[in-house]
Amino acid sequence: MKVVFLGAPGAGKGTQAALVSKRYNIPHISTGDIFRQNINNKTPIGIVAKSYIDKGQLVPDEVTIELVKGRILQDDCKNGYLLDGFPRDVAQAEAFLSFDKIDAVIDIVIPFDKLMRRLTGRRVCASCRESFHVDFIGSLQVCPKCGGTLTQRADDRPDTVAKRLDVYTEQTAPVSRFYEEHGLLHRINGDQAIEKVFDEIVKVLG
Numbered sequence: 001m002k003v004v005f006l007g008a009p010g011a012g013k014g015t016q017a018a019l020v021s022k023r024y025n026i027p028h029i030s031t032g033d034i035f036r037q038n039i040n041n042k043t044p045i046g047i048v049a050k051s052y053i054d055k056g057q058l059v060p061d062e063v064t065i066e067l068v069k070g071r072i073l074q075d076d077c078k079n080g081y082l083l084d085g086f087p088r089d090v091a092q093a094e095a096f097l098s099f100d101k102i103d104a105v106i107d108i109v110i111p112f113d114k115l116m117r118r119l120t121g122r123r124v125c126a127s128c129r130e131s132f133h134v135d136f137i138g139s140l141q142v143c144p145k146c147g148g149t150l151t152q153r154a155d156d157r158p159d160t161v162a163k164r165l166d167v168y169t170e171q172t173a174p175v176s177r178f179y180e181e182h183g184l185l186h187r188i189n190g191d192q193a194i195e196k197v198f199d200e201i202v203k204v205l206g
């Protein structure tokens, strides 16, 4: 099964992708996570990506498309994959059509006014990469799952979040319409409990 997750920053793509990846035993490929790993390791891709991510802008298409093209050719993608964060503009969606065929697109939809709080309250485990929210974990500083250190993403500052939401509206929202026209889009209400959102996604994927 080859699935794409769409949704605004903070909609819950990463949270749901982790669950779906486990359920269907397919790799969870997050372009944002790949860029952040490259930034940590100070690779050439990381150096380019950082200058865009810090401003809340998209990393240039040519960098991102090549990265995904290479990643889905790896052995672990033989039985499918889950893409979280790609494609993120119509140019990426069109390029993607030319090198692979997907089964479904899940668009996680949530009212815009909830996103700022979800993002500024997010804490991410430096070890297992799982996301948590201060509304649930309070001031806890270690990961409830693995004991790793909880960190805050550099692009979760309010001013950068605002920019990311603008970029989503201008560049990524049209990708939903693109897949709707291709008959692949499934909209899921992301404004409910994590388990409920997951149940709805599983209903769609079967």
Ligand code: AP5
Binding pocket: 007, 008, 009, 010, 011, 012, 013, 014, 015, 016, 030, 031, 032, 033, 035, 052, 053, 056, 057, 058, 059, 060, 061, 064, 084, 085, 086, 087, 088, 092, 118, 119, 121, 122, 123, 131, 132, 133, 134, 155, 164, 190, 191, 192, 193, 194, 197
């Ligand atoms: P990326 O890492 O993809 O970030 P994003 O799209 O902004 O999305 P987030 O990861 O912030 O949100 P999410 O939907 O995964 O939410 P989460 O599950 O964590 O991209 C980062 C940057 O990389 C981009 O800005 C861009 O620069 C670059 N980039 C990446 N891909 C690119 C591409 N293809 N092309 C060009 N550039 C690219 O949840 C958020 C919070 O809410 C958490 O605290 C979580 O615990 C909580 N939460 C989740 N679900 C629920 C729920 N149901 N109820 C209550 N709380 C919930």
Ligand code: MG
Binding pocket: 013, 014, 015, 030, 032
């Ligand atoms: Mg994410």
Ligand code: ZN
Binding pocket: 125, 126, 127, 128, 129, 130, 143, 144, 145, 146, 147, 148
């Ligand atoms: Zn952890």
